[in-house]
Amino acid sequence: MSILEPSDNNLLGKKPSIYSDHLALYDQYGALAYGVILQILPNEQLAQEVLVSLFSSVSLQGCNENVVNKTICIIRNARAKAVEYKTKYASSxxxxxxxxxxxxxxxxxxxxxxxxxxxxxxxxxxxxxxxxxxxxxxxxxxxxxxxx
Amino acid sequence: MNTQTYIESGVLEAYLLGVANESEQQQVEQYAYEFPEIADALSQLSVTINQHFMVQAVPPPPVIRDRLKYKEETNDLKKWEFTEQGGHHQEKPKEEPSYLEVEYNNTHIKVHKFWRPAFIAVFVLSKIFLILAVYFYFKAESLVKENTKLHQEIETKINH
CATH class of the missing domain: 1.10.10 (Arc Repressor Mutant, subunit A)
Known part of the structure; x- marks a missing residue:
């Protein structure tokens, strides 16, 4: 498992309980993630959908614990999500x-x-x-x- | 191993951006553990990449935060399944609908699906009652006329 990926321990058999973590992450990294997503999906409406989807997903929970590479973790997740949407919905x-x-x-x-x-x-x-x-x-x- | 050549090969950048393949990822993690120079380069590079993307950050519209807060309040965070494959627990998203929910602040409301047949039934019944009302109105009108006519005939016969 990558050192930047969310660790399995916190996700194993456990539903997300601290939703406010996502909002805290969003407050700190929302602009960064939106900037990354806009580079991949210039359509603002679609980019906003991706942003909401990104900060609603449990996959970001691992970024919270990754203190050193938290920003890199957000960038990688934002890119992955945007590319996924680009393949699905936008003409790529x-x-x-x-x-x-x-x-x-x-x-x-x-x-x-x-x-x-x-x-x-x-x-x-x-x-x-x-x-x-x-x-x-x-x-x-x-x-x-x-x-x- | 020549660590400098490895650092300049671009594998570290690919790793941090998430575009390196599985074996390269493992190799970078292994080398970062074994060689302090590579660990330092990785750390410095992550700072450079952070700065690069921080410059290009764009503040999202405030409505996005409202949507996230709404999702948080309704516990609408995406549920994930966990399946064990090869000793690793992997997360799998549940099948998403093929449409995109674009609007949030709109003037529409969502109601239960049973309202549709109920509404159709009320509509059909109202039409039936309307038709019956018109039918009985004209029927009553004709009966009144007939009654008047009979009254006149009876009066005429009595007078004669």
């Missing part, structure tokens, strides 16, 4: 990419967009851009190096 056809026209400098941003915002797996991105999977992962490193 990404524009075709001509790999010959993609410059080396543009790869990090493009990879982040295709992976985080469009929900594509690294293997699919590698195939689309005609690059290796290792190059796709390296692009994540390059993308965040710009913000350090």
């Amino acid at each position: 056809t990404s524009p075709p990419i001509n790999e010959n026209l993609v410059s080396e400098d543009a790869i990090p941003k493009l990879v982040f967009d295709l992976s985080f915002r469009q929900g594509l797996m690294p293997e699919v991105i590698a195939e689309k851009l005609n690059i290796s999977r290792e190059r796709v992962l390296k692009a994540f490193n390059e993308y965040f190096r710009l913000f350090r």
Whole structure:
């Protein structure tokens, strides 16, 4: 089990009892989660549905106990939920990419967009851009190096 | 192992964003446990990612909080099933309806489904009563006329 995922112990055979935790989490991270969801689903109405669904789900309960990576946990859950809705309800056809026209400098941003915002797996991105999977992962490193 | 190469491979970023596959996730957790440099890099990276997304945070409309509070009050948090698979307890969402409940502050009310046949019955009965009322009205009218006519005939016969 991932260290960022909710621990099983608190969920096992136990219904959620402290609902106010969700509201407290929402007050603290609602804007962050909404920002993440809007990046994936620009439709505000749908994004708001995802936000409500996210903060109503028990899967966030684990984030409460994950003090160090609470924000990362929220980001991952918000992304997963938004991608799930995008696949279900929104037209998720990404524009075709001509790999010959993609410059080396543009790869990090493009990879982040295709992976985080469009929900594509690294293997699919590698195939689309005609690059290796290792190059796709390296692009994540390059993308965040710009913000350090 | 060259930890610096591993740190720069992008696996840590993929792990934190939740796009790494299962084996990569396990590998990152294992290496973070074994190598302090990787644990530090992971920690620093999580701060960078936090800052990156914090900048792009958008305050949601206040009605969302009201909806969550309403859900909390009605205990409407999604129920989850737990099934044991391979020693791991996994959570499974129950089947969701295929529609989206979009509006919350609307002017409509929800009533029990039995109100529909009740309403139809009341409507049909009201029509039957209306038809009967019209029928008996005209019938009574014709009887009054007939009665008047008979009265006149009787009076005429008495006079003769």
